[in-house]
Amino acid sequence: MSEIIGETESLCPECLKVIPAVKIAENDNVYLEKTCPEHGKYKVLIWRGVDDYLSLKKYACVPSKPDVCAVDKEEIVCPLDCGLCKEHTQHTCLVILEVTNGCNLKCPICFASASSGYKYHPDMETIRKMYQTALDSVGENVCIQISGGEPTIRDDLPEIVRMGKEMGISYIEVNTNGVRFAEDLDFLQQCKDAGVDSLYFSFDGLTSDVFMKTCGKDLLETKLKAIENCKKVEMGVTLVTVVSPDININQIGQLIDFAKQNVPTIKGIHFQPLSYFGRYPIIPQDDNRTVLPDLLVEIEKQTKGQLRVDNFIPTSCTNVHCDVKSMSVILEDGSLFPLTHRAMGPPKDTCCVASKTRQEISDLWRFVDESMESGKEAEPGSWDEFIQRAKSNYLTISSMPFQDVWNVETERLRGCCIHTVTPDGKLIPFCLFNINSVHGKTLYRHEILEKYSQ
Numbered sequence: 001m002s003e004i005i006g007e008t009e010s011l012c013p014e015c016l017k018v019i020p021a022v023k024i025a026e027n028d029n030v031y032l033e034k035t036c037p038e039h040g041k042y043k044v045l046i047w048r049g050v051d052d053y054l055s056l057k058k059y060a061c062v063p064s065k066p067d068v069c070a071v072d073k074e075e076i077v078c079p080l081d082c083g084l085c086k087e088h089t090q091h092t093c094l095v096i097l098e099v100t101n102g103c104n105l106k107c108p109i110c111f112a113s114a115s116s117g118y119k120y121h122p123d124m125e126t127i128r129k130m131y132q133t134a135l136d137s138v139g140e141n142v143c144i145q146i147s148g149g150e151p152t153i154r155d156d157l158p159e160i161v162r163m164g165k166e167m168g169i170s171y172i173e174v175n176t177n178g179v180r181f182a183e184d185l186d187f188l189q190q191c192k193d194a195g196v197d198s199l200y201f202s203f204d205g206l207t208s209d210v211f212m213k214t215c216g217k218d219l220l221e222t223k224l225k226a227i228e229n230c231k232k233v234e235m236g237v238t239l240v241t242v243v244s245p246d247i248n249i250n251q252i253g254q255l256i257d258f259a260k261q262n263v264p265t266i267k268g269i270h271f272q273p274l275s276y277f278g279r280y281p282i283i284p285q286d287d288n289r290t291v292l293p294d295l296l297v298e299i300e301k302q303t304k305g306q307l308r309v310d311n312f313i314p315t316s317c318t319n320v321h322c323d324v325k326s327m328s329v330i331l332e333d334g335s336l337f338p339l340t341h342r343a344m345g346p347p348k349d350t351c352c353v354a355s356k357t358r359q360e361i362s363d364l365w366r367f368v369d370e371s372m373e374s375g376k377e378a379e380p381g382s383w384d385e386f387i388q389r390a391k392s393n394y395l396t397i398s399s400m401p402f403q404d405v406w407n408v409e410t411e412r413l414r415g416c417c418i419h420t421v422t423p424d425g426k427l428i429p430f431c432l433f434n435i436n437s438v439h440g441k442t443l444y445r446h447e448i449l450e451k452y453s454q
Helices: 050-059 124-138 157-167 179-183 185-194 208-214 220-233 249-261 292-302 353-364 383-392 410-414 430-434 445-452
Strands: 002-011 018-026 029-036 040-048 094-098 143-147 171-176 198-202 236-243 266-273 324-330 336-338 394-399 418-421 427-429
Touching: 002 029, 002 050, 002 410, 029 050, 040 050, 040 292, 094 124, 124 157, 124 418, 124 427, 143 157, 157 171, 157 185, 179 185, 179 220, 185 220, 198 220, 208 220, 220 236, 236 249, 249 266, 249 292, 249 394, 266 292, 292 394, 410 430, 418 430, 427 430
Parallel strands: 094 143, 094 418, 143 171, 171 198, 198 236, 236 266, 266 394
Antiparallel strands: 002 018, 018 029, 029 040, 324 336, 324 394, 418 427
């Protein structure tokens, strides 16, 4: 028996037209169901556990319109008129700034289809304008993720970072595959000296076969070398792990153990259930997907209960079904002491949550060393000892499955807080920027960046 529990709009995977969609509760699963008049009906799994899905609504933030809207049309068709517009319901917490679409790899699952068709490699003045768009649109405490493609193929990356810092960007992380940082310690140091606060570092597993599937070549030793180099220069790292039942879901527990062993260089793991946009060449079935509840069950099982499903809560910054996070202190015996639990209830104040999230990103993802500790000896087993340990021996674990053309919902796009800044002065939700049809056509990525290509 099925029941409609929500209505929204979505996109047709074939033609990218905006079409009505409903959310269906069926056999304790939640599905998105939509029909294109021309291309037929689609039904995709979006959640397991109907009660859990509905209960998360209590974490929803207070809607808050962006201070600056680049689109001022009277009649808005979401998501075709994005930039942001007056119908958006959340401020920006993280700005993605792409400095190239080139790459030193050709990963089979690349969401950006890097190095395909055209060469996007903006000059410093264009990058300056994108920084300025972020500053003008976001206001205080601006957090930027420099991305691509692979940003480290640009020899002028340190200059790009330095310019951003001089303009007033509070926090800059680099989204990287780590290959150049593994091979060139001096370049990593240059980036650190220029102002890079942390790396958002793709790290999909602990065996060679995983990297063969995600990167097209065995990069395990290269990845490990990059982490060792980050230790040498004291660069904080967030591991970003693409998760798929077809690739590596059985390694989640091992990856968490690996992260624990490399704190404080590693600040956290961001598990990224595989989204079906970009280069990945299949039309997904439900069995190919890892929805958020699947991931959390695996974390609980593979950590043997050190982290439980209830230790993960929505950030309350974006839509409540978009992400989860946990934070734990690593105790002396190597076990995790979770500081987050759903029993604590939703945040009492979700006003200005995007601003608070930007501050949290800036505080938690930088490299933190022992200098933060007070000089005095704490009593063994005391609260002071725990607090001192928590300053550097912590691990954040988070997840945000990006929407693709199959499961995208306009209500989630309107509440998105992670935005790609474009050379023409717009901010576009990350999922929407990258979504493509089964034929590879995008609404924004290729259409915008190709105009600014060389």
